[in-house]
Amino acid sequence: MCGIIGVCGAEYAAHMAALGLFAEQHRGQESCGMAVSDGAVIRLRKKMGLVKDVFTDDRLQELPGNIAIGHVRYPTKGSATEFNTQPHLVETLYGPTYALASNGDLVNYNEIRKLLEAEKVYFKSDNDGELLVKYIAYRIIRHGDEISEAIRHLMKDVKGAYSCVLCNRTELYVFRDPHSIRPMVWGIAPSGAVVVASESCALDTLDVVNRHEVPPAGIIRISSDPDHVGANQILVIENDPNLYRKNSSEKHCIFEHIYFSRPDSYHFGEDVYRVRENIGAAMAANDAGLNPDIIVPVPDSSNFIGIGYANASKVPISLGLIRNHYVGRTFIKPEQTIRDESVRQKFNVLPNFFKGKKIVLIDDSIVRGTTIRKIVKLIKNAGATEIHLRIGSPQVCHSCYYGIDTPDAKELVANCHSLEEIRSRTGVDSLKHLSMDDLRKCVQEPDNYCYACFNGEYPLGVPH
Ligand code: SF4
Structure with a gap:
C-alpha cells in the first residue's frame, strides 16, 4: 500500500504535493519522494523517512516548478531501501525526461522485466514503479509511441494493480489499471491547479471540491502552461472498451x-x-x-x-x-x-x-x-x-x-x-x-x- 499525489499548473507545485503526501502518510511511512518539473528540468528528491522530515521548507525551495508528482511508500515488492523509493526517473540524452509514481503490485512483473531486459533495458531496483516507467519509455523511444499510446500498450501487457502519476517536463499523465483495484481521485484546486491523489482526503487538504474518480483503464493528460498558472488543458482519454467493461471489470480492494x-x-x-x-x-x-x-x-x-x-x-x-x-x-x-x-x-x-x-x-x-x-x-x-x-x-x-x-x-x-x-x-x-x-x-x-x-x-x- 502506498500513496501518490500529482499536481499540475501550480506556482508552488512541490509545496502542494507535500501537503497532499502529508495527508496520505497513513498509506506508507517507510520513505517518500517527489519529482518536480519547472518546464525545463525535472528534479528528484527521495529519502527514507516521513514527509515532514524529508520535505522541509528548505528542501521544497530546492524543487521549483509547476508540475510535481509524489509518493509515500510502504514496501511491498522490493526491500526498504532508497533505491526502491519512488518516483522513478528515466533519463535520456536530454537528461531526466519521465518520472513515475505508482500504487499497487504487478502480477506479471517477472515476465515483463525479462522482456525488457532482452531489449537491453536496464533496472536499478526491483520496484514496480521503475518497471512501469521504463516500459513506457521503451515504447516511446523504440516504437515511436505517443505517451498515451504507450500507456495503452502497458494496460494490455502489464497485469496487476497500478494507480499511477507520470510526468514529463510539461505534462502530467494519470492512469489506472482496468480493474481499478487501488483508489485514485482528481479535481481542480481553487488556484486552477489540477490535483490527483490516492485518496480524496489529500484533495480536501488542498481545498479541491469538485473531485472525480479516475475511471478504470482511464488516462488523463494535463498540460500546463508555465506562463499562466492554473491554465491547464485537461484531456480525459476515453476508456478502451477492450480493456474496460462496466460492471464486469472493476475489482476494487475491499x-x-x-x-x-x-x-x-x-x-x-x-x-x-x-x-x-x-x-x-x-x-x-x-x-x-x-x-x-x-x-x-x-x-x-x-x-x-x-x-x-x-x-x-x-x-x-x-x-x-x-x-x-x-x-x-x-x-x-x-x-x-x-x-x-x-x-x-x-x-x-x-x-x-x-x-x-x-x-x-x-x-x-x-x-x-x-x-x-x-x-x-x-x-x-x-x-x-x-x-x-x-x-x-x-x-x-x-x-x-x-x-x-x-x-x-x-x-x-x-x-x-x-x-x-x-x-x-x-x-x-x-x-x-x-x-x-x-x-x-x-x-x-x-x-x-x-x-x-x-x-x-x-x-x-x-x-x-
Ligand atoms: S481485497 Fe484483494 S486487493 Fe484488497 S487486500 Fe485483499 S487480496 Fe489484496
Whole structure:
C-alpha cells in the first residue's frame, strides 16, 4: 500500500504535493519522494523517512516548478531501501525526461522485466514503479509511441494493480489499471491547479471540491502552461472498451474500506466511514441478546465500525483504548520485531475504566494476531470481566498480491489456526467475524470488489 499525489499548473507545485503526501502518510511511512518539473528540468528528491522530515521548507525551495508528482511508500515488492523509493526517473540524452509514481503490485512483473531486459533495458531496483516507467519509455523511444499510446500498450501487457502519476517536463499523465483495484481521485484546486491523489482526503487538504474518480483503464493528460498558472488543458482519454467493461471489470480492494483508507475519504462510489458504520451495524444485528456494558473500538481504523455497532445496538461506545499517534500503523511495519515493539508502545487503557465491565471489543481485521492479543491482555489486566471480540471483516486466510504486504500465508493466523484456536490464543470470551454475505451488503456494488484475501478468488490471478 502506498500513496501518490500529482499536481499540475501550480506556482508552488512541490509545496502542494507535500501537503497532499502529508495527508496520505497513513498509506506508507517507510520513505517518500517527489519529482518536480519547472518546464525545463525535472528534479528528484527521495529519502527514507516521513514527509515532514524529508520535505522541509528548505528542501521544497530546492524543487521549483509547476508540475510535481509524489509518493509515500510502504514496501511491498522490493526491500526498504532508497533505491526502491519512488518516483522513478528515466533519463535520456536530454537528461531526466519521465518520472513515475505508482500504487499497487504487478502480477506479471517477472515476465515483463525479462522482456525488457532482452531489449537491453536496464533496472536499478526491483520496484514496480521503475518497471512501469521504463516500459513506457521503451515504447516511446523504440516504437515511436505517443505517451498515451504507450500507456495503452502497458494496460494490455502489464497485469496487476497500478494507480499511477507520470510526468514529463510539461505534462502530467494519470492512469489506472482496468480493474481499478487501488483508489485514485482528481479535481481542480481553487488556484486552477489540477490535483490527483490516492485518496480524496489529500484533495480536501488542498481545498479541491469538485473531485472525480479516475475511471478504470482511464488516462488523463494535463498540460500546463508555465506562463499562466492554473491554465491547464485537461484531456480525459476515453476508456478502451477492450480493456474496460462496466460492471464486469472493476475489482476494487475491499480492504481499502475496511482498514487502509482514511475515514474521511471517498472512493469506489462510497464514503469510507459509511461503509465502516454499515459493517458495525451488520455485526450488531448478529449479537442480539449479548447485552454488553460498553462498546470499545480499537482506534483509529475501527472507530467508525464501533460507532455503527453502537448506533445499531443502542449500547454506549467509549474510547477506552488510547492510541499513541506517534508510533504509526502496526500493520504496515515491515518486520515482526518492529511490529511487536510498536504494539507495546502504541496502546494504553483509560485508568479505572474497564473494571467489572462486559465489553464488546471491535477491530477491523485479524492479520497476524499480534496486535489484538496484546490489546486483550491490556484490557483484561485493567479488570474487564468479559471481552467479546468482533471483527469487521471475514477471516484473512490468503495473501494479497495487489499491493499489500502479506506475501506468506504462514504469517496469517487464520490460515494456520481454527477460529476456536484463535479465540483461545487471544484470550477472549467469544470471537465473531463479519460474514462474507454481510460484508457484501455493506457496499452498493458488491460485485465490483476484490475479496481474495478472504476467499482466495484472485480476480487477476497470482504472480508468475
Ligand atoms: S487480496 Fe485483499 S487486500 Fe489484496 S486487493 Fe484483494 S481485497 Fe484488497
